Amino acid sequence: MTVIVAATTKTLAAAIFDHYGGSSGTEVMVVVKAASLISEDEVDNNNDTRGRFYHEVPLKAAPRRQPLASFALRRLPRLSNARFMNPNYSATTNNSFQRPSLNINFHSLSRQLSTVTSTPETWIVKPEARLEELKNLAIKPYPRYQPPKVPVVQVRDIISNYQDILENGTRDENKKVSVSGRIYSKRESSSKLVWFDLVQDGQPIQAVFNRKNYSGSDQEFELAARTYQRGDIIQVETPILSTQAGGANAKPFATHANALDMDMNMRVAPELYLKQLVIGGIDRVYELGKQFRNEGIDADHNPEFTTCEFYQAYENLEGLFEMTEDMLQEMAKDVTGSTKILASVSKDDTVELSFEKPFRRINIMENLEKKLGIVLPDLESEPVAELLEICKTHRVFVSTPHTVPRIMDKLISHFIEPECIQPTFLWGHPIIMSPLAKDIKLDSGRTVAGRFELFVAGKEIVNAYEELNDPVQQRDRFMKQQSDKDNGDEEAQPMDLAFCNALEYGLPPTAGWGMGVDRVCQILTGSSHIRDVLAFPTMRTLKA
Secondary structure, three states, X not given: OEEEEEEOOHHHXXXXXXXXXXXXXXXXXXXXXXXXXXXXXXXXXXXXOOOEEEEEOOEEOOOOOOOHHHOOEEEOOOOHHHHHOOOOXXXXXXXXXXXXXXXXXXXXXXHHHHOOOOOHHHOOOOXXXXXXXXXXXXXXXXXXXXXXXXXXXXXXXXXXHHOOOOOOOOOOOOOOOEOOOEEEEEEEEEOOEEEEEEEEXXXXXXXXXXXXXXXXXXXXXXXXXXXXXXXXXXXXXXXXXXXXXXXXXXXXXXXXXXXXXXXXXXXXXXXXXXXXXXXXXXXXXXXXXXXXXXXXXXXXXOOEEEEEEEEEEOOOHHHHHHHHHHHHHHHHHXXXXXXXXXEEEXXXXXXXXXXXXXXXXXXXXHHHHHXXXXXXXXXXXXXXXXXXXXXXXXXXXXXXXXXXXXXXXXXXXXXXXXXXXXXXXXXOOOHHHOOOEOEEEOXXXXXXEOEEEEEEOOXXXXXXXXXXXXXXXXXXXXXXXXXXXXXXXXXXXXXXXXXXXXXXXXXXXXXXXXXXHXXXXXXXXXXXXXHHHOOOOOOOOOOO
C-alpha cells in the first residue's frame, strides 16, 4: 500500500508516518506546504504558508520514525493537484498531533497514484495525465466563470457584518449571498456534510456544505444571471525591463543590461505579470503605465504610449462588455457633459459619436465571411495559401512574413474596422489570433476566442479577454507563436515558460481588460493626431 498525505510541519508529518508506517511494505509520501524551496527547520516556522507545494522522497515503513531531515525536498509540479491532497487533522497550538482526530482524506489517491512514475527518484505528477483523467470524468478543469444569481459580497464584509450578530452555530436563512475565493482545505464529516476553508484576498472564512439543504438540479445550480460588483482593486507596478516581452503581438525595443551582461526588452504589455499576481491571490489588480513597441508612427500610434490594464478573478466576457459600456458612457459625460461628442476621424473630417448604451456588436468571422461571400477554411490547419488567394482576389496586400494571424488581421482591418466609427465591439476572433484568450464554443458550433475589441472613430481603444488558464494549452499556443517568430514574424509572442509554470499553480477564472489611454484622450478632445495629446511625442530629429 502507498499512502500520500499532506503536512505543514515536520511534527505533523512524523506523526502521520508513525500512524501509517507500521504495515509491512507501506510507503508514505509526505507533501509539505511551503512558500519556497526551504529547509526543514524553516518549514517548522512556516506552518501556515501557502502557494507552492513540495514533496519528500517516499519514506519506507522501517524505521517508523525516520527523520524527515534525511530526505531532500523535491518540487511537486504546480498543477493544482495539491487541493486533492489536503489532510484532515487536528493540531494543538504547539503543533503536536492528536491521534484520535486523525481523518486523512484519500478520496483521490487512486488518481494520484495512476499519474506518477514507479521509482522514488521520479515520483512526479504528470499535468497532462491529470488533466486527461479529469476530462474523462466529464469534469472541466478550466471552465468559464458563470456569475451567481445572488449578490456577490466580499469575505471581509460578511465577517464585519455578522460576527456580532450571529453566534456560533446559528444562521440567517433569509439572507443569501455569494463569495468567490480559493479552497485551501477540506474536511469531510460524511458524504453529505463537508467543511471548506475559503480564502479571498488573504481573508479566510469557513463554509459548510450540506447536501440536504440543496433542492435544485445541477443544471439550475450552474445557470447564472450576471451580477457585477465593483470592489477593492489594487494598483501595482510591474517591470518595464524583462528578458521576455510578452503579453501582446508586437516588436519590442531591445537593450542590454551591462551589470548582468544580459539582453533585455522593454515591455510591450504588462499582462503576464498582472496575471501572475492574480495567481498569487490578488483577485483584482490594475496598472496604469507606459508600454513600448518598436513599430510604425502615425496618427494613432506612438512608440511610447500609456495603457490601463486590469485583471479580475471570477468575472467573464459578458461582464466586461457591460462594464466597458458603463465606463465609456460615464467618461464622455464627465469630460464633455454629454454622451454625444464631436470626434475627428481624419485630418479634415469630424463625426458625432454617441456613447449611449448599448454599443453595436459585430461577430468577426460571420461578418467577414458575409463580405467575402465564402466560408473561410479551418484556420488551425494553417491555410496560408488559401488565405493569400482570397487576399489576391480582393486586392488586399499583406506584407511578409505570411502567417495566418497576420493575414486575418489584414482582412479584418480592410473589411470590418473602417465601419467601426460609432462605438463598436468586434468579437468572435479566431483562436489563432488570440494566444492568451480562453476559447468559447458558440451556439452555431464554431469555437472562437473569448475576446473583444472596442473600436471608436475607427481606432481600437479596448482589448479584453477571458483569460486562458490551462497551462498545457497555453504552452501549445506559445509554441505556435514561437514557430511564427522563427519564420520571421517579429511581432509574434515568444515562449514564456515562467508564465506557463505559474499557471500550474492555478489561475482562477479571470477576465482581463486593457485600454489605450492616449487614444481615449484623442477621441474625447477631438484631436486628429495622437501627438496632440502627448506633451513630448516621439518625432524625428531635425537635421542641420
